[in-house]
Structures are given as C-alpha cells and as structure tokens.
Amino acid sequence: MKHSRTRLVTIAKRLGIFAAVTAVALSLVQCDATPSDKDHKPSRADRSPSGPSPDGSPGGGPERLITDYTSGFDKDSGYRHPTREDRRTMAAGIALLLDHRRTEAERRLTDVDFAVRTVTDPVGGRRFAEVADRSEGGAAPRGWGRVYIDLDSPVRWSVQVPHPVADRYTERLGAQLLSHAEGGVLVVAGAHRKAGRGDEADVAHRRDSVFHAICAELVRRGLPGVQLHGMDDASAPKHDVVASTGRGRDAIAEGRDLADALRERGYDVCRAWARSCPLAGRSNVQGRTAAARDVPFLHVEFDARIREDRDRSREVVEALADVTRTWRRPD
Structure with missing residues (x-):
C-alpha cells in the first residue's frame, strides 16, 4: 500500500512538471507570434488618415494625405x-470632375482603376476631391500620381509637384498651398524621378x-500654374530661390510679385x-505647353533651408498664396 502511494506521488509530480513546461512553451510561442511595437512596421492600411502626422501637423488634411502617400517613394519604388x-482617360476623368x-x-476613371473620394481638411473644413490609384498599395505600383481638387471654390489655378521626395518636401509645400489658398488643383507625381527605366519617371x-x-x-x-522644385546649395549658392516663368513670359507680373514678397521676408x-x-x-x-497657349506659368526652385524649416x-506658402489670389477664373 505504501509503495502504491509513493508511485502515485511520483506520477503526479511528473505530470505537474510536464504541465509547467508546456505552459512556458506556449507562452514563448505567443510572444514570438506578436511583434513588438519597436519592430512592427505599419502597412499602408494600418495608417489612419484621421490621426496626427509624425511631425504633429493636423491629420486628415491634404498635407497628411500627401506626405503619407509619398513616404514610400524611392529610386526603386517602381x-x-x-x-x-x-493618359487620355486620366485627363478626360479630371476634365469631367472640373x-x-x-x-x-x-465611371471614366474606373477604366484605369482610379477612384474618387471626398476628403475634408479638419482645420478649415474645406472639402477636396481626391483622385487616387486603387492599386498604389500593391507590390508593383504604377506611379501615376494623385490629384486634389478644391470642391468649395471655383477652380482658378494649379500647383504642380513633379519631383516629390527627390526634391525633398516640395510635396509638403504643394499640399500647404492647396490648403492655404482657395480654388486650387494639386497635381503630384506618383514616383521618385529616378524610378523606372532611364528618365521615364522624370515627369x-x-x-x-x-x-x-x-x-x-x-x-x-x-488655368495658370505654379510648379515647385527643390535645389541644393551648390546649384545657386548666392540665392535662396530661383523664380522663373519657364519658356514663356505670361507670368512676369506674378513672378515679380512673388519675388518682391519673398525679398520682404528676407x-x-x-x-x-x-x-x-x-x-x-x-x-x-509643362511650362512649354503653358507658353504655347499664353497661359501664366511659374517655375520656382527653393533651397533646402526653406523646404526643411x-x-x-510657411512664409513662402503665404507669398505663393497671394499670387494665386490674383489669378481669376478663366472665362
């Protein structure tokens, strides 16, 4: 009888040890299955457009949407x-929206797998139509860009960002200008200028x-347009900004106003x-096309000091906004 009790105690101890080991193993598996916050890289679907941006700017507006969109751009992004x-279908779809x-x-934009939605700036409450590629989150993005159109004011002008990320923070300037001045259309290229083969992405x-x-x-x-670029310090070492009317001369008055406003700001x-x-x-x-039709066009290069601060x-966006207010709606 004593021998039987001893044997039962031994079996119970062994079962207890096995259960403890099993619990520890399951715990380790569960820890391995859940990445830490430090290691987790949120996908595009994880990022909420209504949340605050990393730099503290208001979430949900054009700036947050554009900087989130361009954050993955690099020379190998495709x-x-x-x-x-x-190209014809995209232009026709934008024309119908305008x-x-x-x-x-x-319906027209669906033919090229683009979608339209309305987004609202949480600060001023202004609404914009966003035209975006449904496939841009895929493994091989086409890189055709996005368009934002002011829905609350008659459209009078455009701001163009042909080299997002490559000309660092020009995408941010473009979004800020769209939010700051009424009646604008923002056109942003969809890839780094060195993506793709040769110069095919240098739009x-x-x-x-x-x-x-x-x-x-x-x-x-x-519609008059202003195109934003970024230059390095070595390109124009004596200047903070290079303002040009491109190939044409239809925006000289606007160029002078912009240059004067920027000079007043130092x-x-x-x-x-x-x-x-x-x-x-x-x-x-784009400047040559505008010149051929006698449409005002400004080509503006900003140094890194302006774009990064x-x-x-904010000062240059205010100066640009003043220029756009002189552009009336075409008859």
Missing part, C-alpha cells in the same frame, strides 16, 4: 509607363506621362525673366 489611352460631372468622372521633362496629360488639360482650360531671389539664373526651367515641358516654408 514606375509603369502609361499608354496613350491611359465640369462637376462626378458620376461620369468616376517635368516627359510629355508621355499621366502627370503631363493632366497638367496639359488644365492649361487647355486656361530671401534672395534670382529673377530669371530679368537676368541669367541657374535652374530656370526653360526645358520644362516649417516657419520658412
């Missing part, structure tokens, strides 16, 4: 050359891009219509 029909024919626009110098097709449609409607501006300046944008194809970028 680019697919659009066909002529792709004509307030949203249902038709959505400022290519006519066969979705970006150019949309900007050409805006020019066809007579910036040295090279005025390309009055003297020889580097990076004057003479070969820029929020106070300075």
Whole structure:
C-alpha cells in the first residue's frame, strides 16, 4: 500500500512538471507570434488618415494625405509607363470632375482603376476631391500620381509637384498651398524621378506621362500654374530661390510679385525673366505647353533651408498664396 502511494506521488509530480513546461512553451510561442511595437512596421492600411502626422501637423488634411502617400517613394519604388489611352482617360476623368460631372468622372476613371473620394481638411473644413490609384498599395505600383481638387471654390489655378521626395518636401509645400489658398488643383507625381527605366519617371521633362496629360488639360482650360522644385546649395549658392516663368513670359507680373514678397521676408531671389539664373526651367515641358497657349506659368526652385524649416516654408506658402489670389477664373 505504501509503495502504491509513493508511485502515485511520483506520477503526479511528473505530470505537474510536464504541465509547467508546456505552459512556458506556449507562452514563448505567443510572444514570438506578436511583434513588438519597436519592430512592427505599419502597412499602408494600418495608417489612419484621421490621426496626427509624425511631425504633429493636423491629420486628415491634404498635407497628411500627401506626405503619407509619398513616404514610400524611392529610386526603386517602381514606375509603369502609361499608354496613350491611359493618359487620355486620366485627363478626360479630371476634365469631367472640373465640369462637376462626378458620376461620369468616376465611371471614366474606373477604366484605369482610379477612384474618387471626398476628403475634408479638419482645420478649415474645406472639402477636396481626391483622385487616387486603387492599386498604389500593391507590390508593383504604377506611379501615376494623385490629384486634389478644391470642391468649395471655383477652380482658378494649379500647383504642380513633379519631383516629390527627390526634391525633398516640395510635396509638403504643394499640399500647404492647396490648403492655404482657395480654388486650387494639386497635381503630384506618383514616383521618385529616378524610378523606372532611364528618365521615364522624370515627369517635368516627359510629355508621355499621366502627370503631363493632366497638367496639359488644365492649361487647355486656361488655368495658370505654379510648379515647385527643390535645389541644393551648390546649384545657386548666392540665392535662396530661383523664380522663373519657364519658356514663356505670361507670368512676369506674378513672378515679380512673388519675388518682391519673398525679398520682404528676407530671401534672395534670382529673377530669371530679368537676368541669367541657374535652374530656370526653360526645358520644362509643362511650362512649354503653358507658353504655347499664353497661359501664366511659374517655375520656382527653393533651397533646402526653406523646404526643411516649417516657419520658412510657411512664409513662402503665404507669398505663393497671394499670387494665386490674383489669378481669376478663366472665362
């Protein structure tokens, strides 16, 4: 009897040890299955457009949406050359939106897998139509860009960002200008300028891009445009800004106003219509298209000091906004 009791105690101890080991093993498996906050990299779906941005700017507005969109751009992020029909379809869809024919626009843009939605700036409450690629979160993004259109004011002008990320923070300046001044259309390229083969993603110098097709449609409607670029310190060491009217001369008055406003704020501006300046944008194809139709166009290069500092970028956005207010709605 004593021997039986001893044997039962031994078996019970062994079972207890086995249970404890099993519990520890399960605990380790569960820990391995859940990544830590430090290691977890949120996917595009994890990021909520209504939350605050990493730099503390208000969430949900054009700036947050654009910087979130461009955050993954790099030289290897991919680019697919659009066909002529792709470009025509995109331009036609944007045209329908500008004509307030949203249902038709959505139907047309569906042909190239783009979608339209309304987004609201949480600060001022202004509404914008966002035209975005449904496939941009895939493994091989096409890189055709996005468009934002003011829905609460008659559209009068455009701001263009052909080199997001490559010209660092120009995408942020473009979004800030759209939010700061009424009646704008923001066109943002969908890839780093060195993505794809050769220079095919450098949309400022290519006519066969979705970006150019949309900007050409805006020019066809007579909408003035300002295109934002970033330069390094070595490109124009004596200047903070290079302002140009590109190939044409239709925006000289606006260029002077911008240069004067920036000078009053303490910036040295090279005025390309009055003297020889580097990076004057003479070969820029959007500028050439505007010049051919006598539509005002400004090509503006900002140094890194302006683009990287929020106070300075706010000053140049205010100066740009003043210029856009002089552009009336085309008849």
